Structures are given as structure tokens and as C-alpha cells.
Amino acid sequence: MQxxxxxxxxxxAAEVIGLDLTQGTDPELANKIHAAMDQYSVLVIKNQHLNDDQQMAFAQSLGTLESTPAQVSIDKQRLKHRAMVDISNLDESGALLGANDRRRLFNLGNMLWHTDSSFKSTPxxxxxxxxxxIPPEGGNTEFADMRAAWDTLAPAVQQRIEYSVCDHSLLYSRALLGFDAFTQEEQQTFAPVPQRLVRKHPGSGRRSLFLASHIGAVHGxxxxxxLMLIRDLMEHxxxxxxVxxxxxxxxxxxxxxxxxxxHRxxxxxxxxxxxxxxxxxxQDSAPTLLQPA
Incomplete structure (x- = not known):
């Protein structure tokens, strides 16, 4: 089927019409979704009445799930599956998080431009x-095309940054908001990791900027x-x-x-x-430094 x-x-970015993912995903459909992702990079599929198990099954039909979501207060879990990240304003009892709850303050970092799990060795x-x-107003999500961002950079800037390596950490992004309430264990978990600043996207063959608010250093x-360079690139x-x-x-x-x-x-x-x-x-296939440049 097409x-x-x-x-x-x-x-x-594109919308896919007519799918019902509650019916499962066979290898042919999975391959078509991968091909569409290679072209559009963001896919919207509406009217998907999925429960947690069905969402898990769909995700696993496309690749390997990350096993350890990056959250604070992981002892207070609301959802059934540990691999599922709770992007909500609810506590473990289903009540609204208080204004000073550290989970709420930590999650405010999701409103910074970022790339998921760039702070992990394998992103x-x-x-x-x-x-x-959803709320009656607000709460949209914005996405930025990082292949177009690379394509529209001045050639001199491309040449300057094409082999750069950056350190990524949740500690860096949350510090931008003044959040530093990390336990010693969380500080170790979120220790900085190196990533390429410019990547080659394997499905399309195009080059892409690999940016996030999690960047706190550029090697050398x-x-x-x-940080001024990263700010300029983010604005571009x-x-x-x-978007x-x-x-x-x-x-x-x-x-x-x-x-x-x-996204943010x-x-x-x-x-x-x-x-x-x-x-x-x-999870991606390997750390970016081990992938083809």
C-alpha cells in the first residue's frame, strides 16, 4: 500500500492520512514509514486511539527502544512502562504538579530548543x-529542520564547523534556566558526552546540524x-x-x-x-563519533 x-x-513535515496503528505494523508498513521519515523528518498521524501497550508495540516495530528515560525523581512513576517518558504536568497520583515540584521545574527545559537524548553516548x-x-490553548510543539539549516549556512561557516565536536549534557541545558537541583547520582548520570556538530543523515544522504540547548562546550x-557560536547557529x-x-x-x-x-x-x-x-x-545505531562523518 502507498x-x-x-x-x-x-x-x-507531513501528515499521514488513513492509518490505524491499533491494528499493528507489519514490515512493509514499517519500511514505508522509515522512507517517509527520511524525506520529511516529522510525521503527524491523527486519530490514533492508542493505549500504552499499543504505542510500545508500534515503536518497537520501527527500532530499538531507549531503556532509560532521562528524568528526575524516577522513583515517582505514573506510567506503566519504564521506557515511556511522561511529558505531562501530572504527579504519580494524577494530580497537577505543584509550582515548586522539582519535576515541573526540570521539565520546563523542554521549552528550550533541543534534540532528544543528544546527552547520551548513543543518541x-x-x-x-x-x-x-491537551490544554484548551497553548502547549504546541515546534520543530526545526536541521538539514535545511545546514544547507543555508554560509560556505565559510560550514567549512569552519564541519568537523567540530560538542559536549552535551542535561546539566548544561537546565543551568540555562537556573535549575541545579540534581542529586549526586543524577549528576553522574547526566555527565557530558561528545557529539559531532555536523552529521550525515544516512537515509537521505544530506548533511545536518546536530544542535541542542544541551551543548555546553565545543572542543578546542x-x-x-x-557558546556564542552555538547561539548563532541556533538562531539561524x-x-x-x-520551523x-x-x-x-x-x-x-x-x-x-x-x-x-x-524541537521545543x-x-x-x-x-x-x-x-x-x-x-x-x-535509540540510534552508534555514538555520532563512530558514525560516518
Missing amino acids: LDIHPLHPVF ALYSMLHARA MPRPEA ATQKER YAHPWQVNDLVIWDNRCTM GRAYDDQRYTRDMRRLTL
Whole structure:
């Protein structure tokens, strides 16, 4: 079968029409989804009435799940599956997180431009986020096309950065918000890891910037200069013409390729309205330094 695909943006992102993922995913459908991801990098699939087990099964049909989500207070879990990341404003009893709850303050970092799991030695392949409950306004997710960001860089900048290596850590991104309430164990878990700044996307053969707010250093560069470079690249990558903003509806499933996109959540009134989103993340094949440049 052919996927019914409708582009959502001139550069990337598309909606897939007519799928019912509760019926399972065979290898042919999985291959078609991979091909569509290689082209569009963000896929929106609406009206997916998935439970946690069905979302897990779909994710596993496309690759290997990350086993350890990056969260704080992991002893307070609301969801059935440890691999499923709770992108919500709810505590383990289903009540709204308090304004000073460290989980809420930590999760505010999701509103920074970032790439999932770039702070892990082997970073992420795809992420897939399913909407179970959404606020009446706000809470959109924005995506930036990092292949287009590379293509539109000045040649002199491309030449300057093409072999650069950056250190990524959740400690760096949360420090931007003044959050430093990490336990000693969390500090060890989130210790910086090196990643290429420029990657070759294997499915499309195109080059891509690998950026995130998790970057806190560029090897061989003084830190102030490094952070200024990263800020300039982030501003370039997130210009309006390279960004798709997704307005969520209940039962939307959105899949994105972390190798060639960056994303961020937008604000909503999390002290008044419930937002229940559940994410699964697939692991990439190897650390970026071990992948072809």
C-alpha cells in the first residue's frame, strides 16, 4: 500500500492520512514509514486511539527502544512502562504538579530548543509523542529542520564547523534556566558526552546540524566563543521559514527524526489545565563519533 502523505510545510513535515496503528505494523508498513521519515523528518498521524501497550508495540516495530528515560525523581512513576517518558504536568497520583515540584521545574527545559537524548553516548533515532489530554490553548510543539539549516549556512561557516565536536549534557541545558537541583547520582548520570556538530543523515544522504540547548562546550574552543557560536547557529536554524509548529489534538501521534530536527514545547497554563503526553524514543545505531562523518 502507498502512504497517503500531505506536506505540512514547504521544507519538511507531513501528515499521514488513513492509518490505524491499533491494528499493528507489519514490515512493509514499517519500511514505508522509515522512507517517509527520511524525506520529511516529522510525521503527524491523527486519530490514533492508542493505549500504552499499543504505542510500545508500534515503536518497537520501527527500532530499538531507549531503556532509560532521562528524568528526575524516577522513583515517582505514573506510567506503566519504564521506557515511556511522561511529558505531562501530572504527579504519580494524577494530580497537577505543584509550582515548586522539582519535576515541573526540570521539565520546563523542554521549552528550550533541543534534540532528544543528544546527552547520551548513543543518541536518539526517532521520538514519538502521543497526546492523551491537551490544554484548551497553548502547549504546541515546534520543530526545526536541521538539514535545511545546514544547507543555508554560509560556505565559510560550514567549512569552519564541519568537523567540530560538542559536549552535551542535561546539566548544561537546565543551568540555562537556573535549575541545579540534581542529586549526586543524577549528576553522574547526566555527565557530558561528545557529539559531532555536523552529521550525515544516512537515509537521505544530506548533511545536518546536530544542535541542542544541551551543548555546553565545543572542543578546542574557549567556552564563551563556543557558546556564542552555538547561539548563532541556533538562531539561524530556528528562523521562521525552517520551523513547523504543531497544534495538538487529542490522539495525535507525532514522530520526528532526532538526527535532523530540533524541537521545543510551548507554554500553557500548567497550574490550571492537564496536558498528558507520552513519548517513546528509539535509540540510534552508534555514538555520532563512530558514525560516518
